Amino acid sequence: MRIAVDAMGGDNAPSEIVKGCVKAAREFSDVTLVLYGKEDLIREGLDESLTNIEIVHTDEKILSEDDPVRSIRRKKEASMVKAALSVKNGENHALFSAGNTGALLAAGTLLIGRMKGVDxxxxxxxxxxxxxxxxxxxxxxxxxxxxxxxxxxxxxxxxxxxxxxxxxxxxxxxxxxxxxxxxxxxxxxxxxxxxxxxxxxxxxxxxxxxxxxxxxxxxxxxxxxxxxxxxxxxxxxxxxxxxxxxxxxxxxxxxxxxxxxxxxxxxxxxxxxxxxxxxxxYGGAVLFGVKAPVIKTHGSATAEPVYHTIRQIREMLDSKLLEELITYFEHAEN
The missing domain is CATH 3.40.718.10 (Isopropylmalate Dehydrogenase)
Structure with missing residues (x-):
């Protein structure tokens, strides 16, 4: 399982995001966490001995005051956008962010895409x-x-x-x-x-x-x-x-x-x-009805909620829930 993490999203990013990811990576060896954001800041809190955490450097981030749709379309190098595109392209299986809620909803809907049959x-x-x-x-x-x-x-x-x-x-x-x-x-x-x-x-x-x-x-x-x-x-x-x-x-x-x-x-x-x-x-809020798990946790989230959200995503991926829903709605539409 590979989870794309917007390491720059949220009030306490990237330090608390990284701490939560480190805790999750230690516990769940079957999960690889791919952190998108400024590499030097991410490495400050990283346990370099963990082999199931990867970093993809990005220079931009989407701010809380940014217009959701406009920021997704214009900030092509933003951590959230790069993470969402990696899920769309099949490089990772789920997207997680504590950042701008509207932007994450737009990224899930416009970049990853809706399930067929879900309005x-x-x-x-x-x-x-x-x-x-x-x-x-x-x-x-x-x-x-x-x-x-x-x-x-x-x-x-x-x-x-x-x-x-x-x-x-x-x-x-x-x-x-x-x-x-x-x-x-x-x-x-x-x-x-x-x-x-x-x-x-x-x-x-x-x-x-x-x-x-x-x-x-x-x-x-x-x-x-x-x-x-x-x-x-x-x-x-x-x-x-x-x-x-x-x-x-x-x-x-x-x-x-x-x-x-x-x-x-x-x-x-x-x-x-x-x-x-x-x-x-219990984890974050799930954007349900898109082709891959997209999860939003609170903007003020600390390490503990980040850890719980990663555990939640792992359970979703392990349950094969999305595959069953995609099949159901495709048949319902036909």
């Missing part, structure tokens, strides 16, 4: 579930497409089902449609039309509409929605988790000796809660 690729993320029934749930689309059609949401359900089955080992994943109520007649024109397509989709186990307040309670294995709504929910989950930890921390430190002693006694429990809400350990 619009979507971003899929994995989140912790607080339910005893399931440990995680998957949501798609997290922002690849602000405007979606019912067809897109129906295809996301099939993509998400296959991901949950192949990568997370869920034999019969359930699918819910994110809506403002559980009744079948609830929602916008988009969700009402999508509901009927999902109801008739024989490839999924559709459980109907689900509400945002139930997401973390294990209401479904896969939750589908349009990209605008999905991105808003993603930011809400992130913000709520961070705010909860801040409130707890302030309550302990600002309320005297008793609170501090109590906080000390609860230290392990609070750490466990923090770990439970940390979805970065």
């Amino acid at each position: 619009r690729p979507g971003l899929l993320g994995t989140f912790p579930s607080l339910s005893d029934k399931r440990s995680v749930f998957h949501m798609i689309d997290l922002g690849a497409n602000a405007d979606s059609k019912p067809l897109n949401i129906n295809q996301y359900a099939t993509l998400g089902t296959q991901y949950a089955r192949h990568v997370h080992g869920i034999e019969f994943p359930t699918v819910g449609l994110l809506n403002n109520g559980t009744e079948e007649n609830k929602g916008s024109l988009l969700t009402k039309e999508a509901y009927q397509l999902l109801k008739d989709n024989k490839e999924i186990s559709f459980v109907g509409n689900v509400e945002a307040r139930e997401l973390l309670n294990g209401v479904a294995d896969v939750v589908v929605t349009d990209g605008f709504t999905g991105n808003a929910v993603l930011k809400t989950i992130e913000g709520t988790a961070l705010s909860m930890m801040t409130v707890l921390k302030n309550s302990i430190y600002n309320n005297g000796v008793k609170a501090k002693v109590g906080g000390l006694l609860l230290k392990d429990s609070l750490k466990g809660m923090k770990d439970l809400l940390d979805y970065s350990k």
